[in-house]
Amino acid sequence: MNKKQPRELHIDVTARHGHVSDGMREYAVKKAEKLTRFHDRLTRIQIITDDPKGEREVEMIVHVDAGGTMVAKERAGAFHEAVDLLVEKLERQLKKDKEKLKDHKIEGGKGAGPEIPPVGGKHEETYDDVVRRNLR
Numbered sequence: 337m338n339k340k341q342p343r344e345l346h347i348d349v350t351a352r353h354g355h356v357s358d359g360m361r362e363y364a365v366k367k368a369e370k371l372t373r374f375h376d377r378l379t380r381i382q383i384i385t386d387d388p389k390g391e392r393e394v395e396m397i398v399h400v401d402a403g404g405t406m407v408a409k410e411r412a413g414a415f416h417e418a419v420d421l422l423v424e425k426l427e428r429q430l431k432k433d434k435e436k437l438k439d440h441k442i443e444g445g446k447g448a449g450p451e452i453p454p455v456g457g458k459h460e461e462t463y464d465d466v467v468r469r470n471l472r
Contacts, residue, residue, distance in 0.1 A: 345369070345378055352386040360385075360415050367423050368396070374430040377401040385415065394418040398426055403433065 347368050349361045356364075368381045380399040385392065392415050398406040408425040412418035 345372060346380045347383070348381070349383045350385070352384060354385075354387055356385060363416060364419050367419050370423065371398065371426055371430060374427050375400060375434050377403060378430075383419070385418075392418050394422055396422045396426060398430070400433065406430065406433070 347365050349356050349364050364383045368383060371381065372378055377400050378398060379401045382395075382397040382399075384395045384397070386395075387393070391411050391413065393409065393411045394415065395407065395409040396419075400406070406426060406429045408422050408429070410418045410421045410425070412421060
């Protein structure tokens with residue numbers, strides 16, 4: 337059985353001004369790791385925190401192998417709250433990106449199986465067939 341090797345995911349947590357405590361770092365890493373459920377090609381996640389004017393600002397940059405880079409930024413009163421909101425934003429972005437990959441697969445291409453003939457030898461008429469017939 338041929339299984340895929342799991343990709344190595346690097347997660348960096350840094351602060352622009354100030355420092356990140358061990359508890360904050362562990363929380364952010366734990367939450368960021370959950371993003372791998374929504375896309376299997378993640379290679380690196382950067383989490384950057386800043387504390388301008390007393391409000392916590394957190395930015396998350398997700399790098400996708402052979403794809404783009406997704407960025408989300410959030411301001412909140414607490415670090416944990418900002419990280420939670422960021423993960424939700426990035427989940428949506430990753431799901432959307434994954435759907436784009438699925439939608440671009442070619443019908444009848446390399447991974448497509450053999451065409452299954454209709455039951456009883458009859459072809460079921462589609463909406464397009466009806467419209468074409470009525471336009472003639």
